[in-house]
Amino acid sequence: MTQPLIWNPAMTVSAIILILTFIGIFTEGMHGFHRAKFAMIGSGSMIIAGQILGFYDPDKAIESIDWNVVFLLGAMMTIVAIMIPTGGFQYLAYRIADLSRGRLFLLMALMGTAVTVISLLLDNVTTVVIFGPLIVLICRALQVSPVPYLLAAALLSDTGGVATLVGDPPNLMIGSAAHIDFNTFLMRMGGIVLVAWLAILFSLKLLFRKELAAAPQTPPDFSQAERLRDPDTWRKSLWVMGAMVVLFIVHHRFHWEAWMVATFGLTLLVFLAPNVDMDASFEKLEMTLLAFFISLFVLIGGVEHSGFLAYLGQFIEPFVERDLLTACIILMWVAAILSALIDNIPFTAAMIPIIAGMESRGVNVTPLWWSLAIGVGMGGNGTHLGSTANVYIVTLSERLAKETGNPDYAITPGVWFKKGTPAMILTLLTSTLILWAFFDFFAAPLHPH
Secondary structure, eight states, X not given: OOOOOOOOHHHHHHHHHHHHHHXXXXXXXXXXXXXXXXXXXXHHHHHHHHHHHTSOOHHHHHHHSOHHHHHHHHHHHHHHHHHGGXXXXXXXXXXXXXXXXXXXXXXHXXXXXXXXXXXXXXXXXXXXXXXXXXXXXXXXXXXXXXXXXXXXXXXXXXXXXXXXTTSSHHHHXXXXXXXXXXXHHHHHHHHHHHXXXXXXXXXXXXXXXHHXXXXXXXXXXXXXXXXXXXXXXXXXXXXXXXXXXXXXXXXXXXXXXXXXXXXXXXXXXXXXXXXXXHHHHHHXXXXXXXXXXXXXXXXXXXHHHHTHHHXXXXXHHHHHHHXXXXXXXXXXXXXXXXXXXSOHHHHHHHHHHHXXXXXXXXXXXXXXXXXXXXXXHHHGGGSTTSSHHHHHHHHHHHHHHHHHTOGGGXXXXXXXXXXXXXXXXXXXXXXXXXXXXXXXXXXXXXXXX
């Protein structure tokens, strides 16, 4: 039996730095400082405090950074930056609108499906940034409120991203820490996400039944609305994305991490499409987000080295060993509620070392990884601030309301609470039932000996 950890000054200092940094991150809307600034000052403070107290140093900080996540995000962002100017996404959106022929629920279902499929490979923020303005243009042409479709795009992209290793930043973090490959992630999460996705779609049909009952008198013809600006690059991008899907499925056989697949895809694309402007593409790289991730890894690495997370873990571990199913359900709901109120990435970063620590002591934590992924992924749907995708959609709707002078076009916190929060609760209830019914499937070890 291992000796219980004793509280020490290093834990106190690291806990204070962690708490103050997280308060700064979670209250960025109040003080106007971007969360990346607080993550950077927190990580710097952690290294200095660690050097003084002897539990952390710059070398350990570099080792704490999960470069798999950083390089994968960077490569995928650059690929998207190459694809957007081709006009392919616009062409896809208008083809969907034309296919729906003015049937509004069909438009929501088709647009939601497109957003979700793209969210399986690209992060959900990128997906809604691409599709949000297109949804507004299509709804204005149809003379219907864009609110149901914008809300559906945010909710379904958040949900769809949970299904794959590369669909959501927390998934990348969990998969990298737990050494979960693309296939395993999709196999365990695919079914539960599909049920949750259908639950959201049909709950939106019910919640927006009045808006979706309207029918445009003469649905506009979208078939000629948009032409591909660079069909050659778009086609080559699709071929590369297809090759990347295949490589994601078999990447463990080559002993490649997911970042290697993404950087291989990017390198292949820039050679296949020689007219790609490298400078313009790399300018679109979201360096602020990458700096936030790097700083967060350094911060959490310091807390881990101080022993604070292991100290917390020793109180959680007996409960996990006694009743694993209940522990999984509690983690899922706590993760979801916290992700609805605050950013899910810092919470994920803090939970990963605690779960990994229990795993190193022989506890079967496999279902805890899945519960964490479900909770932080679907919990973001709970409020208008629950994910960056939500914030973007809300901002877009507010801008539209101001431009048109129609306040009904704004997705207010109240609108989200009435329409989005019930959808999130429904997905968590269905996920809880599936986890309970198929617990042996989710609890099967990731790496059987």
